[in-house]
Amino acid sequence: MIELLVVVAIISLLMAILMPSLQRVRKQARSVACRANLKQWGLIWYFYTEETDGKFNGGVYQGSAAANDWPAVLLPYYRDKGKLAMCPSATLPAAVGGPFEYRAWNWDAGGWGDVRSKDPELRDRGSYGQNEWICDRADDNYWKSVRRIKHADNVPLFVDCGYIDAMPVHTQGAPDIKGFDVANGNEWNVVCIDRHSGSVNCVFADFSTVRPVGLKELWTLKWHRSFDTNGPWTIAGGVSSSDWPGWMRTFKDY
16 A cells, blocks of 8 residues: 555656656647648738739728628638638637637627638637738838839738737837736737747748747737837837837847
């Protein structure tokens, strides 16, 4: 009996030591799978723009349907790919409790659209979002077309996101709390999310660059044509670690 108890104690000790490592490996595996998804989304966006003379979608509503948002315009390209719209780390329905960064958005919550994926349980759900500044709209800040983009490997196209799109600006900082803060109207709320251990994954507007982006690094990317990549929330702009909300201060500075 004593020998059995010793064996059980040793096994328990080993499990206590190994569990954190196993959890890290799981997180890393999900992040790799997420980047594999985004690699496919890069191809999807490439094929779409090839058929539209280089122009991106409008990303605006028509009547009662979001006819020009990416879940609708790209549907023919991803309809039969099952869970491609879902980051493996963020598959929980929005209505389920838990950390915001691990939940998927529900595109059809307002009654617009009618997107049906291969898996009926995933209808109108996802956990990636478009950089809405990429869209083809009248304001000159929008990229509109691949032909207007220089250094496309620094222009976000499609990213881990808490909603279908995001329009961040360089003058605003990160959300004060870890998770979605609906009160302040800050678009960083849905993209500055701690989904992959201090980073989010992104595919860029060259359609081929897919990599993790540190949360503070988000402010160094060229989100729209006049976005200041040396703005007030970058090292070049004079930000210090103490300027960031408490939940982000230990993350790498950029």
